[in-house]
Amino acid sequence: MQPSVRGIDHFGITVPDIEQATLFFEKAFAAKVIYRSADPGSENIDDEAQENTLRLFPGTKVRAIRMLAMPHGPGIELFEMHGPEQQSAARPSDFGLQHFAVYVDDFASTIACFTAAGGEMFTEPKPLSFPAERGEGNAFCYGKTPWGSVVELISWPSPMPYEKFTNLRRWKP
Structure with missing residues (x-):
């Protein structure tokens, strides 16, 4: 079943x-x-x-x-x-849900809105580096909300290499 x-x-x-x-x-x-x-x-x-x-x-x-x-x-x-x-927000190294990811089309505008809303970015966008995810323009970065929850911003406009080996796909809005 x-x-x-x-x-x-x-x-x-x-x-x-x-x-x-x-x-x-x-x-x-x-x-x-x-x-x-x-x-x-x-x-x-x-x-x-x-x-x-x-x-x-x-x-x-x-x-x-x-x-x-x-x-x-x-x-x-x-x-x-x-x-x-009550404890602070979990760090990604703690057990449990460590972050959620938001698919974006434009990193610059999303980061501007994120930081203007009180969020803090950890890094600038950088290329997805795992072999199964690489592709032109495929990128990510992390930040945190004002209360400490971790959020990933991600975009993958190019097909990912894993797609050559399986019919399964990551969900994409």
Whole structure:
């Protein structure tokens, strides 16, 4: 039996300030709020149910939740939570999800929007260097959001060498 997976629907990201994070994604990536599951001060959050459902650290309070639409691809669900023993954003060397990648057509304009929104770039765009990914104009760079989540900007306008050996393809917006 095969699972009936179609693709990634959304990513959930815990942020320290949902308003700041929403504004960041709007400015950096032209994301739009689809809906607000719960706003700050909302009475419709059952913290005990959230704690059990998501296996949150005991005592964590969910302050707000909203779903954003990116111009193309999966959505981003933002969670503002506060609780005991809360840690900073994971580094790429830590276990768990280490980054998400956003496909871009124009690095310069995307980097300008990303940094104007409060993000910090680690590098300038550089060529994809793994043999399976190389190609004219294929490039990437990394940065972080104001709260420390790592984001990759990537573009591959040229076919990748791996495509010669399999019918499987990376998803491309």
